[in-house]
Amino acid sequence: MPAAALARLVLLEARRGGLPWLGAASILLGLALAAFLSQVALTESLSLQAALVAALLRACAVFLIAAHVATSTLREINDKTLELTLSLPLSRAAQYLGRLAGFVACGAALGGAFALPLLLWAPPAAVALWALSLALECALVAAATLFFAMTLAQLVPALAATAGLYLLGRSIAAIQAIAGGPLAVASTAHDIARWSVDALAFLLPPLDAATRTEWLLYATPAPGAYLAALGGLLAYFALLVAAGLFDFYRRNL
Amino acid sequence: MPAWVWGALAATLAGQLAITSSRTGQAAAEGALPPAPGVHALRLASFGEREAAARIAMLYVQSFAKPDYPRLVEWLRVILQLDPRSAYPLFSAARVYAETQDAARSRLALEFVYQEFLRDPERRWPWLAHAALLAKHQLKDLALARRYAAAVDRHTSAPDVPLWARQMEIFILEDMNELEAAKIMLGGLLESGAVRDPAEARFLAERLKALEARLGNSK
Numbered sequence: 001m002p003a004a005a006l007a008r009l010v011l012l013e014a015r016r017g018g019l020p021w022l023g024a025a026s027i028l029l030g031l032a033l034a035a036f037l038s039q040v041a042l043t044e045s046l047s048l049q050a051a052l053v054a055a056l057l058r059a060c061a062v063f064l065i066a067a068h069v070a071t072s073t074l075r076e077i078n079d080k081t082l083e084l085t086l087s088l089p090l091s092r093a094a095q096y097l098g099r100l101a102g103f104v105a106c107g108a109a110l111g112g113a114f115a116l117p118l119l120l121w122a123p124p125a126a127v128a129l130w131a132l133s134l135a136l137e138c139a140l141v142a143a144a145t146l147f148f149a150m151t152l153a154q155l156v157p158a159l160a161a162t163a164g165l166y167l168l169g170r171s172i173a174a175i176q177a178i179a180g181g182p183l184a185v186a187s188t189a190h191d192i193a194r195w196s197v198d199a200l201a202f203l204l205p206p207l208d209a210a211t212r213t214e215w216l217l218y219a220t221p222a223p224g225a226y227l228a229a230l231g232g233l234l235a236y237f238a239l240l241v242a243a244g245l246f247d248f249y250r251r252n253l
Numbered sequence: 254m255p256a257w258v259w260g261a262l263a264a265t266l267a268g269q270l271a272i273t274s275s276r277t278g279q280a281a282a283e284g285a286l287p288p289a290p291g292v293h294a295l296r297l298a299s300f301g302e303r304e305a306a307a308r309i310a311m312l313y314v315q316s317f318a319k320p321d322y323p324r325l326v327e328w329l330r331v332i333l334q335l336d337p338r339s340a341y342p343l344f345s346a347a348r349v350y351a352e353t354q355d356a357a358r359s360r361l362a363l364e365f366v367y368q369e370f371l372r373d374p375e376r377r378w379p380w381l382a383h384a385a386l387l388a389k390h391q392l393k394d395l396a397l398a399r400r401y402a403a404a405v406d407r408h409t410s411a412p413d414v415p416l417w418a419r420q421m422e423i424f425i426l427e428d429m430n431e432l433e434a435a436k437i438m439l440g441g442l443l444e445s446g447a448v449r450d451p452a453e454a455r456f457l458a459e460r461l462k463a464l465e466a467r468l469g470n471s472k
Contacts, residue, residue, distance in 0.1 A: 045452035
């Protein structure tokens with residue numbers, strides 16, 4: 001199956017490009033941070049370690065996958081490898097989805113590996129839920145980065161657009177809370193600002209509900225809430241894939 | 254490679270080391286504790302990692318040796334709003350900041366514990382129980398101690414709250430010295446499972462030892 005061969009090539013490139021080593025370095029960094037924190041905390045040392053290591057590894061996973069997807073895709077574009085593969089008797093959907101499947105597999109591997117150290121501080125069920133959510137989050141980031149890299153065809157704009165989408169997705173709930181604060185002076189300008197923020201929230205991935213540290217510290221999420229969070233990620237992932245395919249089919253040789 | 258490149262590299266590295274070595278030993282938080290940010294600002298800065306941000310903020314606050322107490326209390330309040338299930342702000346208020354020799358400051362910290370206890374009594378009673386002990390033995394304010402003890406009694410009903418905590422008022426009124434009371438309370442906390450964290454258990458054991466030494470010297 002040609003799409004599977006493309007996915008395999010992406011995984012091979014990730015292995016040769018040092019992604020596993022960077023993942024291992026991130027885990028080591030997390031463990032070193034945990035060892036340091038265990039010495040400075042007066043209480044809640046275990047939850048402090050779990051919370052900060054989870055936050056660090058989540059950020060590392062997202063950064064590594066975004067950087068890998070962007071550099072890999074842009075290298076293909078700049079080396080004209082993409083043009084070569086487009087000339088092959090292979091549907092564009094198979095090419096795009098094959099590449100994306102490889103990146104999603106990289107994200108899943110990072111998510112799984114990054115969950116392992118958290119077993120030191122959190123129950124296995126909570127860690128498993130967190131890992132699945134992180135894997136889906138990485139898949140979403142991979143899809144977003146692939147879309148931006150293909151569309152913008154420049155490294156810095158592609159990474160900046162992905163970072164903007166990701167960070168806004170994670171903080172939009174806080175921005176909405178600020179915009180709807182009870183102490184704000186009611187005015188037309190304020191109403192417009194609040195509506196703009198609400199409208200923006202409709203366009204962003206619901207990342208604030210995913211991969212939550214509180215699952216590791218306090219209790220596993222209610223099944224409904226967890227499935228809703230994952231469903232939100234999957235729906236946005238599908239949107240990004242559709243948008244990416246739309247753009248990819250419009251690309252001229 | 255030209256020699257001047259080696260020279261430039263060595264000189265800039267030496268410059269960097271000289272600059273950083275002159276800063277070594279300076280605590281990052283030597284200045285005054287700044288005013289606490291709003292909870293929404295902290296939430297925004299945390300990018301959704303509220304639990305991690307709350308704990309980082311606690312470590313930051315903890316790094317100030319002599320904080321301004323009104324500001325400190327505001328920080329603790331904001332951190333607790335950021336992660337209401339965290340025990341760190343109340344633990345610090347009751348076990349660290351309230352145990353100062355300055356009675357006015359101690360009262361500020363204890364009042365913070367009392368106010369926040371009322372928001373979630375079933376979870377936060379251990380710190381108000383300790384606050385009651387501090388009010389009795391450190392501030393010598395029996396009325397305040399009884400007020401805190403009565404609040405523990407009145408507002409807790411969960412089955413995991415031990416009997417001695419519900420009867421805190423009697424405990425306060427008993428003619429018991431500080432060490433005996435602290436030992437009973439610590440033993441009770443450990444037995445009830447309220448203290449599970451190894452760092453906290455270590456900290457409390459050290460505090461108990463220090464109290465023993467202090468009372469031993471005063472005899």
